[in-house]
Amino acid sequence: MKKIIFLLLISIGNILAQEQTCGSQLRLKKFLKSNPEFLEIRNTLDNNIIDFENIKSSNITIPVVVHIVYNNQIENISDNQIFSQIDVLNEDFSRTNNDANNTPLSFLPIVSDMQINFCLAQQNPDGNPTNGIVRKQTNLQSFPLYGDEIHYDTSGGSTAWDTKKYLNIWVCNIDTGILGWAQFPAGGNPATDGVVIDYEKFGTTGTVSHPYDLGRTTTHEVGHWLNLWHIWGDNTCGDDFVNDTPEQEEANYGCKIHPHPSCNNNGDMFMNFMDYTNDACMNSFTQGQKNRVWSAITNYRYELLNSQACNSPINLSSDAGIISILEPNNTNLVCADAIYAKVILKNYGNNILNSVTIKYNINSSSEQTFYWNGYLNPGNTDTIILPVLSSIGNNHILNVRTTLPNGSLDVNPSNNQKSKIFSSFNGKSINIKIRTDNYGNENSWTLTNIDNNYIIDSMNILSNNTTYNLDFCLDYGCYMFVINDSY
Ligand SMILES: [Zn+2]
Known part of the structure; x- marks a missing residue:
């Protein structure tokens, strides 16, 4: 009797595991039902597929912002867990994943490196430095598939960064049964564009739980975000609008053994990232999926190609310059042998200026150097008398310029320099x-x-x-x- 109860529990466990699904198609259906005007653009995106060979911009690093929306400290996952997920995305989308060699031989001719990289954003939409991680505490216990609370600060979530220039990933506690969801291109409100992943299915460390502990939920959802359908087309022997993936009867769960045929194929491609198998049992995208993804980038997500968000921002903290030369001037004629230039230094940057190198000369003589040290708040100025200069003759031009504000590159050289014509007495x-x-x-x-x-x-x-x-x-x-x- 005891034994029977035990078996029964296992069987319930399996059913529950199989209920874990991806919500992308469900949300898309709901959105298109109430916004039928998007059907046309969706159809265009589904049918206007360019071969990757004909795509011009074929290098991309997609800037990612990860919104950690947590109700308790367990859900406030570590930076390392986030990094582990970015690593998985980079591996899976470049076919450098360790388990790529598990792909059955018969599928090797069609599998493909997607040639897509990901970075945690280095600059936010205002151009300021960031680590690409936003952390928001919420009063909400969990987030439902059909809600948009997660997408807005005002409803207990986190507002997206410009969804044209960033891949927004929200990590939170999703209502039971859903691993995550993604918004297809033109498949929803731009403010909700991105992917949402349950905090127990994100990355490969920390709070992840088996069998969704290898970061493949996010790989799968990013696949949707780049316009990939489920490999079974969400229909019995349905169409995923990809030529090289075999037609398959339905979603595969757990781990299957190849070949696992259905719909007259020679075996389901259950190891495709767009199936429902366990993380450990999926390892591939195909060339046809690559064409589809790159077509979506070219036709819809093209602003990602020009996004600067993976680069460190221009550091406005490092911007100093000379705004005026007070002396010499032609009302107080100076003696040519000892000219003391009096100049006004300005901190144009956003940070306190503590040091700057000032280079100065008369006419085309070699430059002298003065190292200024001090404390100058943003926007403030300091009047400086530079060490002595000498010159022969009457008419001169004095040039003064700044360099290396706070020891770093001056990003706005246009305000660095001032020149002044002046006369001096010849003499001593x-x-x-x-x-x-x-x-x-x-x-x-x-x-x-x-x-x-x-x-x-x-x-x-x-x-x-x-x-x-x-x-x-x-x-x-x-x-x-x-x-x-x-x-
Ligand atoms: Zn899915």
């Missing part, structure tokens, strides 16, 4: 310091050149106990500086 700068005593009014001075021609004198009466800093710019020659004390 001379500085004389005079200190008066208690009787400053008894002192005076004069400066004359070698021919005794007057240049300048003390003019006003000098104050007591005062230091005078006298700056002259004198052409090369001999001069006489005379200081008098009348008492």
